[in-house]
Structures are given as structure tokens and as C-alpha cells.
Amino acid sequence: MNALSPDHLPDLSAPRIAFQGEPGAYSEAALLEYARWRGLPHPHPVPCISFEDIFAQVNQGQVEYGFIPIENSLAGSIHRNYDLLLQNDLWVIGEYHLRVAHCLLACPEAGLEDIHKVISHPQALAQCDGFLRRLGVTIEAAYDTAGSAKIVSQRSDCTVAAIASRRAAEIYGLKILVENIEDNPANFTRFLMIAPQSGDPGEDAKTSIVFSLRNVPGSLFKGMGVFALRDIDLTKIESRPLVGKPWEYFFYIDFAGSIKDPVVQRALAHLEELALFLRILGSYPRHRQVS
Amino acid sequence: MNALSPDHLPDLSAPRIAFQGEPGAYSEAALLEYARWRGLPHPHPVPCISFEDIFAQVNQGQVEYGFIPIENSLAGSIHRNYDLLLQNDLWVIGEYHLRVAHCLLACPEAGLEDIHKVISHPQALAQCDGFLRRLGVTIEAAYDTAGSAKIVSQRSDCTVAAIASRRAAEIYGLKILVENIEDNPANFTRFLMIAPQSGDPGEDAKTSIVFSLRNVPGSLFKGMGVFALRDIDLTKIESRPLVGKPWEYFFYIDFAGSIKDPVVQRALAHLEELALFLRILGSYPRHRQVS
Numbered sequence: 343m344n345a346l347s348p349d350h351l352p353d354l355s356a357p358r359i360a361f362q363g364e365p366g367a368y369s370e371a372a373l374l375e376y377a378r379w380r381g382l383p384h385p386h387p388v389p390c391i392s393f394e395d396i397f398a399q400v401n402q403g404q405v406e407y408g409f410i411p412i413e414n415s416l417a418g419s420i421h422r423n424y425d426l427l428l429q430n431d432l433w434v435i436g437e438y439h440l441r442v443a444h445c446l447l448a449c450p451e452a453g454l455e456d457i458h459k460v461i462s463h464p465q466a467l468a469q470c471d472g473f474l475r476r477l478g479v480t481i482e483a484a485y486d487t488a489g490s491a492k493i494v495s496q497r498s499d500c501t502v503a504a505i506a507s508r509r510a511a512e513i514y515g516l517k518i519l520v521e522n523i524e525d526n527p528a529n530f531t532r533f534l535m536i537a538p539q540s541g542d543p544g545e546d547a548k549t550s551i552v553f554s555l556r557n558v559p560g561s562l563f564k565g566m567g568v569f570a571l572r573d574i575d576l577t578k579i580e581s582r583p584l585v586g587k588p589w590e591y592f593f594y595i596d597f598a599g600s601i602k603d604p605v606v607q608r609a610l611a612h613l614e615e616l617a618l619f620l621r622i623l624g625s626y627p628r629h630r631q632v633s
Numbered sequence: 634m635n636a637l638s639p640d641h642l643p644d645l646s647a648p649r650i651a652f653q654g655e656p657g658a659y660s661e662a663a664l665l666e667y668a669r670w671r672g673l674p675h676p677h678p679v680p681c682i683s684f685e686d687i688f689a690q691v692n693q694g695q696v697e698y699g700f701i702p703i704e705n706s707l708a709g710s711i712h713r714n715y716d717l718l719l720q721n722d723l724w725v726i727g728e729y730h731l732r733v734a735h736c737l738l739a740c741p742e743a744g745l746e747d748i749h750k751v752i753s754h755p756q757a758l759a760q761c762d763g764f765l766r767r768l769g770v771t772i773e774a775a776y777d778t779a780g781s782a783k784i785v786s787q788r789s790d791c792t793v794a795a796i797a798s799r800r801a802a803e804i805y806g807l808k809i810l811v812e813n814i815e816d817n818p819a820n821f822t823r824f825l826m827i828a829p830q831s832g833d834p835g836e837d838a839k840t841s842i843v844f845s846l847r848n849v850p851g852s853l854f855k856g857m858g859v860f861a862l863r864d865i866d867l868t869k870i871e872s873r874p875l876v877g878k879p880w881e882y883f884f885y886i887d888f889a890g891s892i893k894d895p896v897v898q899r900a901l902a903h904l905e906e907l908a909l910f911l912r913i914l915g916s917y918p919r920h921r922q923v924s
Contacts, residue, residue, distance in 0.1 A: 392762060415876055416716075418709035425707075464754060464776050471683060483774040485755050528876035562870070563854070563861030570854030579853070580871045585706055585819035585922070631876070 434624030435541030725915030
């Protein structure tokens with residue numbers, strides 16, 4: 343596993359939450375915000391190399407929870423994590439919408455006029471394209487955003503800056519030269535908290551399911567009828583074709599309501615009558631996105 | 634604009650098609666396959682730095698067509714390109730599903746045992762993670778896959794390899810050490826061909842639309858009813874929340890059928906009765922994904 347910064351020294355009483363990336367990654371910033379929002383004890387974030395590693399660590403009990411990105415407002419759903427949710431017997435117990443605010447980070451002595459090169463993950467570089475063009479700098483790709491901050495902190499070169507999170511600046515002792523440098527401020531990533539057992543959805547809940555239907559005309563219309571006819575509001579619907587199986591799809595649906603609500607239970611029993619496959623991923627407290 | 638390789642010297646009779654990336658990018662490979670599938674004259678691919686540049690070049694008439702990725706079977710929909718379709722007054726006139734087959738490329742003298750470092754776009758590196766771990770190499774990020782092939786061709790170092798397309802090997806004079814090194818073979822990207830005028834959808838057609846609905850319970854159920862009640866098959870449905878507007882969504886729907894079909898026209902007229910906003914992105918020959 344990755345080297346741990348002093349901020350990551352284990353606190354044995356803190357819940358361990360696995361995330362993908364280096365210390366300072368947006369996933370880590372999001373899980374800390376999530377814990378604050380839910381009033382949880384300050385967690386101990388555990389960096390993982392891949393999404394697969396997160397699921398493996400939760401399965402093996404090396405961590406209590408995993409924290410995974412599931413969709414981004416500009417880039418779309420992360421199907422890979424839906425696949426992993428289906429392949430593993432874990433539960434979604436929470437969600438959080440992180441506003442992705444990119445910062446330009448450099449060594450503490452640097453001024454904006456000193457910067458000649460900016461390094462970061464290609465997606466972060468692309469999301470700040472307008473800013474970088476105005477700055478007139480060269481760009482260089484890095485494997486991830488927090489990793490680019492680490493590189494800048496290791497090189498003693500005040501002409502190189504990184505694009506990463508505010509938290510990466512704290513961890514790697516860098517200065518924030520400019521904040522919110524992304525071209526499109528409507529940049530949110532939704533994360534899911536996963537655990538070996540289901541959680542308490544609370545009063546204001548959301549439920550996530552995945553299902554497939556018999557391939558007959560109007561099957562999805564009927565499938566959605568089980569919710570519409572009970573006035574259950576959908577907050578997400580997405581079809582995903584099954585590769586190699588024309589006309590067969592998985593549907594991802596999120597809806598407002600708790601699995602403990604009898605109306606929701608009847609809707610899901612009704613959906614089971616129509617579905618070839620149905621999996622309840624979890625029912626959890628709803629996080630309302632702020633912009 | 635990027636430097637052009639000899640393969641990209643203008644042929645004035647060839648249709649110019651803008652794509653994002655360097656020569657040898659997967660987008661370029663896809664547009665060449667698309668042209669072959671449609672029996673079009675061999676096109677002249679025009680590399681662009683960003684998706685925005687593609688739309689600008691088509692708008693300004695510098696190219697006849699643009700070719701954009703819209704969804705990937707592992708990574709999901711590319712919402713940014715849906716945004717650009719809505720912001721620009723262009724039409725979708727074709728689609729193509731490319732099987733993304735990653736190749737390990739090196740200088741012609743290299744053998745697999747010589748390779749100590751592999752460079753590519755972080756997403757390609759992640760998609761070949763299993764292969765790279767077995768190979769026991771270090772990895773390095775590059776801005777894009779074709780760019781990594783270019784870097785390998787410029788360095789005269791037989792210990793460094795790139796992950797890129799088969800076409801990138803041809804363009805940059807590299808040797809394919811191993812083909813299909815991706816961990817998951819179900820890796821397809823769907824591309825759309827865009828143009829200033831609508832095209833001929835032909836007999837076996839698909840139509841793409843974007844719409845929003847009044848936020849009342851069951852509105853999406855009614856919206857889907859206009860298709861289900863006419864036995865029109867949906868091939869994609871996706872909701873996208875509008876940032877800062879809770880409970881307001883755009884819906885992306887693709888369905889089997891041509892805009893020239895009276896049944897389809899009646900369904901869309903019916904949808905207009907329910908929709909706050911409706912845009913027909915285009916009606917085009919359907920490309921059936923092979924796996």
C-alpha cells in the first residue's frame with residue numbers, strides 16, 4: 343500500500359475508511375466531509391491503489407468502510423464501480439456530493455508569475471484548460487492529482503505547480519496560488535460509502551437498486567410503473583447495455599424513500615414480479631447537493 | 634493545432650473529420666472504421682486539442698464533420714459532450730461502437746523482456762493494471778495514449794513502452810509487443826458523427842433526443858409512455874440532475890426508429906405535450922455493437 347503521511351498515522355479508535363488515490367485525493371477530502379456531515383468520529387482514511395483494492399479491504403475486514411466515486415456531473419457514471427458493487431456482497435450505507443474545486447499549488451516561496459509548468463491528472467488539466475491557456479504554461483500529465491502535489495513538494499523548483507485539492511496543499515506543505523480554477527463550476531462528484539452490513543437509512547432516505555428486465559416491448563415502462571403508481575420519486579435512472587447481449591440492459595435506479603417504508607417494500611416486491619434480476623444496493627440518508 | 638504526421642497531409646477531395654487527440658488516438662481509429670463501415674471516401678482526420686475545438690471547427694466550416702466519444706462501457710456517458718451537443722446547433726448523423734483494444738508498443742528492436750517502464754494515459758494504465766502488475770514494470774502518466782506512443786518513438790530507449798492503439802504503432806513506427814492487454818475485454822466506446830445538417834437515417838435507424846419534464850410525480854413514466862404505448866424500443870435512457878436545481882433533470886433517450894417514420898413523429902409530438910424542453914439530436918443509421 344502507499345506510504346502514509348503523518349496525518350495518516352493510525353488512530354486505533356477511528357473507523358478506517360478505504361479510498362482510491364494518494365493522501366490528499368478528492369476522494370479523501372470527500373470522505374472527511376461526509377464524516378463531518380454525518381457527525382461520525384474523525385475517520386482514519388486508508389489510501390488504496392485501485393477500486394478493486396477498496397472492495398477487497400472491506401471484504402477482508404482490513405477496513406470498516408469503503409468510499410467510492412459513483413458519478414460526476416461532467417464525466418458521468420463510473421460503471422466500473424457499479425460492476426464492483428454487483429460482484430461484491432457489500433451494502434451502500436451513505437452518499438455524499440463533493441464540489442470539485444481545483445486549486446493551483448506550488449512551493450511556499452512561489453508567486454503566480456513564477457509558474458512555467460503545471461502537472462496533474464489529464465482530466466484535471468482538461469477541466470482547467472481555460473485557466474491554463476490564460477496563464478500560458480506548459481502542462482505535464484501525472485497519475486493522479488494528489489500525486490502531482492507530492493511531486494511538486496519533492497522537487498525544489500518554484501516554477502512548477504500542481505492542480506489538486508485544498509487538502510493536498512495541507513498534506514504536502516504547499517501554498518494555494520489560486521482556488522477554483524476549473525472552467526465549469528458545476529463540477530460535482532457523488533460518492534458512496536460501502537460496508538459489510540446495511541446501515542440505518544433514517545427519515546430522509548434514498549435507496550439504490552440495480553435490475554434487469556425481460557426483453558419485451560414496454561418492459562421498462564412497466565418497471566417504472568411500480569414506482570410511479572405509488573408516487574415514489576426517482577432521483578436517477580440509467581440503462582447500461584450488456585456487452586455481447588443486444589437488447590439486454592441493466593438499469594440503475596435511485597429513488598427517494600427508505601427500504602423500511604412499507605410502500606417501498608411493496609414497490610420492490612412488485613418490481614420482482616417483472617425483473618429477471620434485482621439487487622438492492624442499499625438504503626441510506628440522503629445528501630442534498632448544494633451548489 | 635497539433636503537428637500533422639505524413640498520414641495526415643491534406644487530400645482536398647477527402648471529407649475532413651475533426652477528432653480529439655493526437656494522430657493515432659482511439660477516436661481517429663474509430664472514425665476510420667466508421668468511414669469503412671459506411672462506405673464513405675477515405676476521410677482526412679483532423680486532430681483537435683479539445684472537444685470544444687471539434688465543435689468550433691465544425692461550426693466554422695473548417696471541417697465537414699466532427700467525431701466525438703459519447704459513452705464507454707466501463708467509464709459511462711461523457712456528459713461534457715452532451716452539454717456541447719446542446720450548446721451547439723449541430724446534428725448527429727452517425728454512430729459507431731469501437732472495441733478498445735490496448736496494445737503495448739515499443740521501438741522495433743525491443744523485446745518484452747527489455748521493458749522496464751510503461752507510459753500512457755492514466756485510464757489506459759488502470760485498464761491494463763493486471764497485465765502491468767504481472768509484467769512488473771514501473772508506470773508513468775502521459776496526457777493521452779497516442780501521445781505516449783509519440784514519446785516512445787522520440788526517445789531512443791528500448792526499455793520504455795507505451796499503451797496505445799494499433800494505429801498509433803503504424804503512425805509512430807513502433808512494434809506491437811502484445812495486443813489486447815486490457816483486463817476487461819468488454820471495453821467499448823460509442824462515438825457520434827456530428828455535422829451542420831441532418832443526415833439520412835436509412836432503414837435501420839436510431840434516434841437520439843434530450844428533454845426535460847415538469848417536476849410532477851410520474852412525469853417520466855408518462856414521458857416514457859409515449860414510446861411504450863407505440864411499441865418503440867428504447868436503447869438508452871439516462872437522467873442527469875441539473876446542478877443547483879434539485880429535482881430537475883435532463884433525460885437522454887435513444888430509441889430504435891427513424892425520424893421519417895410517422896409513428897416516431899407522433900411519439901415526439903406527444904412528448905412535446907409533456908416536455909418543458911425537447912431537442913432532437915439526430916436520426917442516423919444504427920451500428921450494432923459486436924463483441
